[in-house]
Amino acid sequence: MPANSAILLRENGLQVTAQRLSVLRALTVRPHATADEIAELVREDIGTVSRQAVYDSLGLLTDKCLIRRIQPAGSPALYEDRVGDNHHHVICRQCGKTSDVDCAIDDTPCLTAADDSGYEIDEAEVIFWGTCPDCLPMSAAAPAIKKKS
Amino acid sequence: MPANSAILLRENGLQVTAQRLSVLRALTVRPHATADEIAELVREDIGTVSRQAVYDSLGLLTDKCLIRRIQPAGSPALYEDRVGDNHHHVICRQCGKTSDVDCAIDDTPCLTAADDSGYEIDEAEVIFWGTCPDCLPMSAAAPAIKKKS
């Protein structure tokens, strides 16, 4: 639904540009994409974009909460479509594959820290690290790159 | 206890060097420090270190689980002393101050994802984002730098 995206942009006070629409489209096609991957997808889609345009769009869309940015350790930032629900991520240490996980405990559990030290908490970010189904067989055979050992 | 650190290093098969001891000392003095801050502290302590030596030491110590590395979104990696217990962190969006939080739910709750998608999970990393007590008054008055708005 391309028209939909256009409306979404306008509703948030953003101008509608080919680049932004394409960025949005790219995120639908491939969730958990890096800025670079998005740039490539956009290029395939509309011919050419500057890196800056991609970063600008991603930044703007993130600010407006139309997309979400996650920044796992040791990897560039990833962007995803799915916003509004407080879901988390599992990342494979072997291949880097990232998947969504719903929150372990009921609804908005994750906003509860035992002792918040007086902070006013507005978000809980949870990243699970492990081995994905595809890599499990391999990691059984060889310890793999668990760390750069 | 400087002697203690030396023993700790040797027990883990590492040579004892002035740089490593000083890095360990720096982490005791200032938990949640960046590699750069640690380098500075070490320099004040023993005169001079190369950036590389600091990264090497931190990497090695992290591998041996003598220290822990946390990599919050939008900030360089932080290192801390406190290992062995599964505790998490709160970070202030305004000033970046980082504090420890004990796990919200009992003991090892955080390793349970509702649906693990077949992953074998070995670690859960939890970061709470919010506003620290010091910044709360300010953020009430002015929205502050919540994002680069």
Add this chain to the structure above:
DNA sequence: AGCCAATTATTGACAGAGTCCAGAATTATG
């Protein structure tokens, strides 16, 4: 103590991700 082999530290170059800036092009609006 003094020496040797192995481990560490230093130095300098380099890579990836992201940001900043100024001018050119595009967009929404009257």
Add this chain to the structure above:
DNA sequence: CATAATTCTGGACTCTGTCAATAATTGGCT
């Protein structure tokens, strides 16, 4: 259509972190 504002382009630049070759230390042994 014309205007003002916003957005895009392209290039330079910063910040973390890593690599590789050479020099210095450490720890065990005599």
